[in-house]
Amino acid sequence: MVLGGQCQYFLLEGRFGVPASITKDISMRCNLGDRINKLTALRAKLQLATFPDELENAQWKFGSPLADIKRLTERWRNGYDWRQHEKAINEELPMFTRDIDVDGFGALNFIMFTRRAKLLTPFRCCFATDVGPGSFFEVIRILPLLTASTAEHPSFHVVALSLPGFGFSEAPHKQGFGINQYAEVAHKLMVALGYNEYVTQGGDWGGIITRKMASTYGGRHLKAWHTNFPIPEPPSWKSPLSFLSFLLTPWSIEEKAGIERTKWFRTKGQGYSAQQSTQPQTLGYSLTDSPVGLLAWIYEKLVLWTDNYYWSDDEVLTWISLYWFSRAGPAASLRIYFELRGDCEDLGRNPTIPMGASWLRKSNNVVFESHHKTGGHFAATERPEELVRDVRKMFAKGSPAFAIVPGRTGYDAHVQQ
Template identity: 60%
Template sequence: MFTRDINVDGFGALNIHYVHKKSKTVDAIPLLFCHGWPGSFLEIRPVLSLLTASSPEHPSFHVVALSLPGFGFSEGAHKPGFGLDQYAEVTHKLMIALGYNEYVTQGGDWGFLITRRMAAKYGGKHCKAWHTNFPMADPPTWKSPLSFLSYLLTPFSAEEKAGLERTAWYRNKSSGYFVEQSTFPQTLAYGLLIAPLLCLVGFTKKLVIWTDDYKWTDDEALTWISIYWFSRAGPGAAHRILLLRCRTSYPTIPMGASYSHKSSFFYPQHRRWLRSSHHKSGGHFAAYERPKRAC
């Protein structure tokens, strides 16, 4: 693990924490792994040796997994206005600073939005391809007549109906945190700072219900939660990312996408207009829960 100062336009230098493991394969592909909330750089740990392994059966990677600004061991921004462009700038400049002028990315949760913005801003010259386990896409419109008619006329399958039910469950039963954190994140931050038990209960609940029957050990759960509790920027700083207002980016570089059975919310009908792999097991933290499948 390392830290490095990254200069962000208009925000000065931020000290960024990251994991960097190189493959023994000299021409391995540089890969940036970008987490979201309530995850961290720890999500890369189960797949790190698999990704860097030299094998004739699959590509080998030089892996970089950072703590996003305001998360864990990375410094947070010191003034308002730090948005999606700045998150993308930090992650891109980190790869360049490590000598990776060309690279690929993988992102889930907020990492999806950040790597999508990277693909749009730096795609072609620097970012060559991107993959997400948290794909989000708008449905087709009349501008694509055949896709639009297919969307309107094709009945939902049983699997898609089950996915829509899970989406409804998420919105009605599991998205209250999003409303609070995207409107009054500092109010919640005071509570987390004063009451460690609130931090423990809140995060543990997400770890359990957003995974597919993953058996968290006490040490695992406490380690994940401690990264937020002992965050350099404070236990509530990471919530500020939900203040982002994200305009849509349209990358043109190659993209890969996959769904897991118990993602935090699940839009199976997306597969009608967004090609993706569907995994019948796993949840929100795909690489951590099912490392061999993820690779």
């Protein structure tokens, strides 16, 4: 399963045939439809944009560079074709909608993206990618890889959920929608689709949500989870041998560089989190009214959180447009920071089901671990092949998590044509 977000209004088109329970889900297409005035209003706002000045040689020291934002704004206003990218999204991402009842919050309407492997016994995977500043757009590169059918690696049925308040999905209308509710939504969706037993993958908030799913629904339903955002506990005397090893093992050059990067992030890169987790509504007015403000706010993270990844202007603008045209508006995407800030201080008991981790040291019941020298925050976008390779290895023949879902090996002797 994938937890994701972003886009806007749709046209109803037919139904999805299998499994039987999914016939309640309506096939959707991203389409502004009669909201064409949204595009006109966007261009008018971009035309009237006022830019701040900038200090000499500032580059990235103070945030998004003025030259970059002016260039992207001009492209967005004159040259960028939303309809072209909207069409590509519709062609590459099968979308469906379903109502899910959330305890204490009533029924909320969610959008999901699904793709099935051409196998009889694939894994059912709940794959979690976005949540601000991420985008369901990240799923577009990994879906065909995860569902590819071959005798060389396991294949997956993939379900990607657009999280509440992001993109296609309805936002909660009451306060208190926290980690328990996000986990509940994702789990209930899988069960509603007939997937009573499944595995998950997630990064960033998706990693935190799937961790909660692992501790709450692990064993009976969720059989294993993989994350590229593990949160290990600091070394302590609770594990004497591990703590002693930590004290006696010198830091490598790579680890020292990682520590410096962490220091930079904590002192110069975390202001967004402080604002969004304390007064998100105040920031929401600016991001909802100013497309240039929204562009600068997210563009900064797209660049600074990636590892020498080349962002084309149209790729950036599609990412930002999905926030601008989102169902509940950009402000709704900020509230997860406020609602989950207390939850992140205490994530509860460690999950006991098998875990796989990419890029960081192991914790919990780790059965697969992989370290990569390149790649940044948006793994599914920057390094889709490497991320998918890790997920395949975790569930491949000979691995501890092979066939962990009863009757589901991810392999078939005869691939359906």
